[in-house]
Amino acid sequence: MRPLVSILIPAYNAExxxxxxxxxAMAQTWDRKEIIVVDDGSSDQTLAIARGFESHGxxxxxxxxxxxxxxxxxxxxxxxxxxxxxLDADDLLAPDKIERQLAALRKADSRRILLSSxxxxxxxxxxxxxxxxxxxxxxxxxxxxxxxxxxxxxxxQTATWLTSRELAEAAGLWDIRLARDNDGEYFCRVLVAxxxxxxxxxxxxxxxxxxxxxxxxxxxxxxxxxxxxxxMKLHIQYLRSLEESERVRKACLTxxxxxxxxxxxxxxxxxxxxxxxxxxxxxxxxxxxxxWKYAWMKPVFGWKVAKWGQMWFPEVKSSLIRHWDxxxxxxxxxxxxxALRNQRGPGG
Numbered sequence: 462m463r464p465l466v467s468i469l470i471p472a473y474n475a476e477x478x479x480x481x482x483x484x485x486a487m488a489q490t491w492d493r494k495e496i497i498v499v500d501d502g503s504s505d506q507t508l509a510i511a512r513g514f515e516s517h518g519x520x521x522x523x524x525x526x527x528x529x530x531x532x533x534x535x536x537x538x539x540x541x542x543x544x545x546x547x548l549d550a551d552d553l554l555a556p557d558k559i560e561r562q563l564a565a566l567r568k569a570d571s572r573r574i575l576l577s578s579x580x581x582x583x584x585x586x587x588x589x590x591x592x593x594x595x596x597x598x599x600x601x602x603x604x605x606x607x608x609x610x611x612x613x614x615x616x617x618q619t620a621t622w623l624t625s626r627e628l629a630e631a632a633g634l635w636d637i638r639l640a641r642d643n644d645g646e647y648f649c650r651v652l653v654a655x656x657x658x659x660x661x662x663x664x665x666x667x668x669x670x671x672x673x674x675x676x677x678x679x680x681x682x683x684x685x686x687x688x689x690x691x692x693m694k695l696h697i698q699y700l701r702s703l704e705e706s707e708r709v710r711k712a713c714l715t716x717x718x719x720x721x722x723x724x725x726x727x728x729x730x731x732x733x734x735x736x737x738x739x740x741x742x743x744x745x746x747x748x749x750x751x752x753w754k755y756a757w758m759k760p761v762f763g764w765k766v767a768k769w770g771q772m773w774f775p776e777v778k779s780s781l782i783r784h785w786d787x788x789x790x791x792x793x794x795x796x797x798x799x800a801l802r803n804q805r806g807p808g809g
Contacts, residue, residue: 462493463493464493464543465494466494466495467495467546468494469497469548471549473500473501473529473532473550478551479551480510482548485553485667488554488556489554491560497520497521498511499523499535500523501531520539530635546620547622554667555664555665558665558666559664562664573627574625575622575657576624576659576664577622577658578664579592579594579598579662581667582668584790586786586789592665595613595615597615597617600658606652607703611696611700612711614715614719619648620668621666632651632654639691640684640687640688641686642689649695649696653702653703672783683728694738697716697738701713710742714739714742714743721735758770
């Protein structure tokens with residue numbers, strides 16, 4: 462019998478996106494699937510919109526707000542699938558994403574093969590999504606995958622993975638302590654438990670760029686900074702459990718330096734933790750450097766203002782692009798509706 466795939470969607474205040482996300486899940490060409498939504502105490506119309514899909518076989522459950530990791534654990538406890546497809550409530554799957562990945566499995570493969578796929582950034586129009594290949598877009602062993610992620614500053618988006626139940630159970634539950642990067646930490650554990658990744662270039666995921674309120678955005682949130690620091694320590698622990706070598710230590714140090722500016726200088730406690738981590742891998746940390754576009758601000762306005770500019774100006778730029786793309790999306794949708802009506806003629 463063909464395996465059952467569980468498409469699991471945690472949702473929180475996603476009223477603008479949840480319908481499109483559910484439609485992309487329902488449109489999967491793989492017929493043996495179940496779709497489950499856990500609404501994590503949304504204060505908008507997310508739950509009502511999701512329940513509108515129950516007549517199409519979507520199962521919807523609600524709980525008090527506990528965070529994305531807790532919602533995902535609830536989803537996993539409810540599902541019956543042989544394979545697990547995680548899908549955030551604002552992202553989309555290409556219609557044949559799951560079918561393409563399962564077709565890439567070979568008869569001799571164990572259930573410990575972790576399937577991955579390309580992902581492209583978009584705002585509203587998927588036809589304009591930008592797919593930019595990285596060093597992770599290929600078949601890799603667990604240690605090679607983590608080395609590239611941490612040493613080159615690249616990642617895979619949550620929905621790219623298709624995970625067997627056996628592998629998910631071996632990895633354990635999502636870490637509810639993590640308000641930021643809980644997906645990065647979780648899939649590190651999945652990778653460690655796996656026999657390696659198989660990259661399926663035909664299966665595509667569309668990763669929506671939303672506002673600075675998104676979970677992955679850190680900003681000035683101390684809770685997210687604490688979470689990121691914990692996730693970083695766990696990443697390093699997982700990689701060093703697979704291999705202890707010079708190249709591993711170098712990748713760990715590069716990884717620490719890449720995220721150091723999120724804590725410096727506002728969180729001296731985490732700064733000290735990062736310095737200790739760097740020492741463990743035979744390195745040290747210098748004060749982080751600003752990108753050249755913002756470095757000129759430091760001598761004029763000081764470090765904190767320059768760091769604020771480096772953090773917020775890209776968000777402003779992204780917001781402007783997002784609003785423009787939204788306007789174009791609505792304009793094109795309106796034209797399509799008008800064209801359809803004209804084809805049908807009066808009374809059509």
